[in-house]
Amino acid sequence: MTLSPKALLTAAMICVVSSPSAFAADTYALDPAHTQTIFTINHLGFSTITGSIRDLRGTLILDSMKPEDSAIDVSMAANSVDTGFAARDKVLQGPMFFNIAQFPTMTFKSTHIKKTGPKTADIQGDFTLLGVTKPLVLKTTFNRMAQDKIGTNVFKVGFTATTVIKRSEFGMNAYVPYVGDIVHVTINFEGIKQ
Template sequence: MKRIPALLLAASLLAAAPATALAQATTDLSKVEGGHFTLDKSHAKVVFAITHFGFSTYYGAFPDLEGTLDFDPKAPAKSKLDVTINVKGLATANPKLDEHLNSPDFFDTAKFPTATFKTTKIEVTGATTGKITGDLTLHGVTKPVTLDASFHGGGSNPMTKAYVVGFDAKAQVKRSEFGVDKYVPYVGDEVELLISGEFDRAQ
């Protein structure tokens, strides 16, 4: 019976841990540290959504990313982002579909294994929001794309002690503009992108 209070105390400490971790991050740019950051691959992903014959929305992801961020919290518009996506590493939880998407019918990753995004302009739209415009190169085609970005905050990671900044972003692209037009319009042309990433400041 004496073990029960101890177990309750342990459970309460565990329940409090996420709040403690969240308290490390701040969105107050006057308190955020800048510098050169590298993308934390274990906490970054691009999710895509596309309509399937008008019956449903199909989801997949590009979980293998690399990138760098030069972040200036005093002048966010001067920041620079450079990301490389391993297109060949796409994941839909359907191995046969993954194989088909990698084929010449779609991404043709034997010829175009990666995609890149490099900023050309950043516009601050709010205390924690902005529009990040850059050149997206996919399937051998380069087009400008604008991301609607949200700043989650910066602070020290309580586990790794690294200084981290984190962002979410959304965008919409037409795959046909990049030469990926198989089955359009039956399988949607417009693709929604949901992006999330944490960046660790380089030591």
């Protein structure tokens, strides 16, 4: 018996829809040119200092059909902390703060993802700073998934996330409470589909 082209197409569609592997998660590499980790911290009550971590690497495994099954793994080079003032950055990289000689890398690895809305989720994970690992939640908003037709024509996904870190919990106690203990963090993430 020979199937018509229409019947073959219908059969193929049924196979695709019924096959779990048809919706396998996609891998996205962090785009360092368009990913930022920005932090703000209070300075003696006079002002809020803003800085960033420039050297980031990581991978997002994104299951768009079931976002709860996604995962992210990111590492950040402590020597890339940049507040726009070289003398301060040198102090921040020293033993009182990031201690880059002993702890060159910070990491975040997701452990659980909970959808909180059509475009939002809480990404729970383990954050490691100064050799201390503690749970951290990223309040995350999905921005866009599409082909980058202006840039390199690659397929990309973008998110924005925020969190709060209490630095003394990781052993970074220098000048607390005069220099703020609470650090507000915003992450602008773009990933390139592999």
